[in-house]
Amino acid sequence: MILVNGQAGDTLPVQDRGLAYGDGLFETLAVRDGKPLHWDRHMARMAGGCARLGLPAPDAGLWLAEAHRVLAGGGFGALKLILTRGVGLRGYRPPLKPEPTRIVMGFETSDPPAAWSEEGVEVCVCQTRLGRNPALAGIKHLNRLEQVLGRSEWQDEFQEGIMLDTDDHVVEGTMSNLFLIRDDQTLITPLLDQCGVAGITRARVLDAARALGVSCQEARLSVADLFKARGLFLTNTLIGLWPVRRLDGRELPRHELVARLRRALSEGVA
Amino acid sequence: MILVNGQAGDTLPVQDRGLAYGDGLFETLAVRDGKPLHWDRHMARMAGGCARLGLPAPDAGLWLAEAHRVLAGGGFGALKLILTRGVGLRGYRPPLKPEPTRIVMGFETSDPPAAWSEEGVEVCVCQTRLGRNPALAGIKHLNRLEQVLGRSEWQDEFQEGIMLDTDDHVVEGTMSNLFLIRDDQTLITPLLDQCGVAGITRARVLDAARALGVSCQEARLSVADLFKARGLFLTNTLIGLWPVRRLDGRELPRHELVARLRRALSEGVA
Incomplete structure (x- = not known):
């Protein structure tokens, strides 16, 4: 109905x-x-x-x-x-x-393969950029052509695409938010003051991480930062948390915190 | 129907x-x-x-x-x-x-007051900015929240509002394109490679101006350029051409080319 x-x-x-x-x-x-x-x-x-x-x-x-x-x-x-x-x-x-x-x-929804949550997903970096406009940043409005164009860049060879803004900052996936774990074990997610959607699961991950004593930051990130990360993952309401196993064909490291955060989410800690 | x-x-x-x-x-x-x-x-x-x-x-x-x-x-x-x-x-x-x-x-449409075409209109500069994204620039797509927010900044005290992009370039009106006449008599309209809608009347004005032997340019413009102009006007399909009489409360000069272009448009020269 x-x-x-x-x-x-x-x-x-x-x-x-x-x-x-x-x-x-x-x-x-x-x-x-x-x-x-x-x-x-x-x-x-x-x-x-x-x-x-x-x-x-x-x-x-x-x-x-x-x-x-x-x-x-x-x-x-x-x-x-x-x-x-x-x-x-x-x-x-x-x-x-x-x-x-x-x-x-x-x-109706169909559960994605369990391996995507457990082993991780393959992800590309989209050519389509996100325009920057603080007036619309963060909110979940109906102007989504950029996401449509981003998602149209691949069919089934990837599970998600990462979008940069027009100034080359990493912002989010077409349908997900993004986190990385830096060398110093800090959990970092892109600042969403210029574009992007402030996801509900993103907020839950930040809450869960703080509850676990993990230091968290919102920051401007570049593609190079993604490749230097100790761990990278994506979140959204329906998928929960997907580790990123491979980005534009390059293997990424796995980090134990990613699995801990996924457990915290599914246990409803936040 | x-x-x-x-x-x-x-x-x-x-x-x-x-x-x-x-x-x-x-x-x-x-x-x-x-x-x-x-x-x-x-x-x-x-x-x-x-x-x-x-x-x-x-x-x-x-x-x-x-x-x-x-x-x-x-x-x-x-x-x-x-x-x-x-x-x-x-x-x-x-x-x-x-x-x-x-x-x-x-x-159904109602004709705007004839004085708006003949004497000109009062215009403000909007606070709301246009995000820059070449992927969407120029085309008339359905993602128009920026225009809605721009138009919501005034009621009836102005006839149009001019929008800048997030880098402070003048782009267009909320529902119109914009032209100015520079000191050297060149007709200039903003480049629309980063944002904005490439209007049909904008193209007709450029054609009409060239047919009249007027030199035309697409360029990046600032608000200061608008105040320095010899003449400023707005175009769209339904209004045709409106001279701008007053911008943010300051009187603007009138230029004879504006009336000539308006006549050329209404005579269907282009």
């Missing part, structure tokens, strides 16, 4: 600003035993995105009630929420009193 | 990638006496956008037949075409064989 503004249905008006301009936000949540995981973190990110875009944030209780209605059907491994500024007049000017569109969709 | 893939209707599936990622393109055409103007230029820009995004370009004859069906109802001053990569699986990866969504919509 899909709910659009609380009504069962699977269409929206072609005049919706979500289509016209990507004027909105989304969240993808993992579902276990019929329950969406890390609900409060996702709601907090969406509320933050609403504040940045000047969108009225829907009541979190309304979202949750609708999520439960959709998940009651059973069989879903993921839940997607979309919020747009709703139907608008022609032109970029936002309506003074927008009537946002709320979409709640369940998805 | 609205046509979605050739069928009368005004909705699209919530799984459309146009909504999920802004994965598509659009065109807005002026309509006069029931006919879309500068059709071939708009089709050429859309075909160029399709090539950049790896989207199969629909047959221009099909678009035109659908445009005529929509316009047959009469009363429209503008036509909007939207092309998306269609319904896709969850995830950024584009389908190998996409089935694009084609939307054709007519719009």
Whole structure:
């Protein structure tokens, strides 16, 4: 079942600003035993995105009630929420009193091969770059052409591609955040003040690492930093944590902290 | 009437990638006496956008037949075409064989005050910046949050806002392209190799100016260049040409070439 503004249905008006301009936000949540995981973190990110875009944030209780209605059907491994500024007049000017569109969709998921979590994945560095704009950095908005172009650079020969910004900084994967372990055992993830999505699992990894006494930093990273790392891994809500085994064809070292963090995540430490 | 893939209707599936990622393109055409103007230029820009995004370009004859069906109802001053990569699986990866969504919509328009074309408009410089990314520069794609945020900075006190990129270069208006006349009588418009939309009216102005023997240049411009200009004006398909009378509260000089170019445009020289 899909709910659009609380009504069962699977269409929206072609005049919706979500289509016209990507004027909105989304969240993808993992579902276990019929329950969406890390609900409060996702709601907090969406509320933050609403504040940045000047969108009225829907009541979190309304979202949750609708999520439960959709998940009651059973069989879903993921839940997607979309919020747009709703139907608008022609032109970029936002309506003074927008009537946002709320979409709640369940998805079936198939588990990726266990080896990807345990042994690691093969990853490329994408040619497509991320533009830098602090106004849109960090939030999960609907303007995702850069990710689409990045993901279109390979088919099945890699499990993920790493994207740099137009100034050659490493930012994230097309659908994941990225971490590395430096020589001094510090856990480092790219700063997301210019572009990128501040992932929920990224935040959970930082919390879990601090709980384990690991020193953490957000920093500007280059591709060379990735190749010098003691360990490299990717995170997202649905995959959890994937170690990177091979980057652009070069073997990367394995680090015991990666497996520890993966266990901490799956045990729900954060 | 609205046509979605050739069928009368005004909705699209919530799984459309146009909504999920802004994965598509659009065109807005002026309509006069029931006919879309500068059709071939708009089709050429859309075909160029399709090539950049790896989207199969629909047959221009099909678009035109659908445009005529929509316009047959009469009363429209503008036509909007939207092309998306269609319904896709969850995830950024584009389908190998996409089935694009084609939307054709007519719009009623109201003529802006004649004084805006004749005497000029008041314009601000927006705080919101445009991110730089050559992969998306020039084409009219559906990722328009920057324009939405730019346009949300004022209500009715200005007629347009000028946007800079994150490196402080002047790029365009939120919904228009920009030209200035330099001391040496050269007509200059910003280079659009890093961001911005290569407008159809922008191209027509360059053609008209060259036909009048005016020297033209695309260049990187700063806000200081705007204040030093002998004349400044904005163009878009629906407004035609608006001289800028006042920029951030400062009066700007008028230049006779601006009125000449406006006449050339309205006489259909280009």
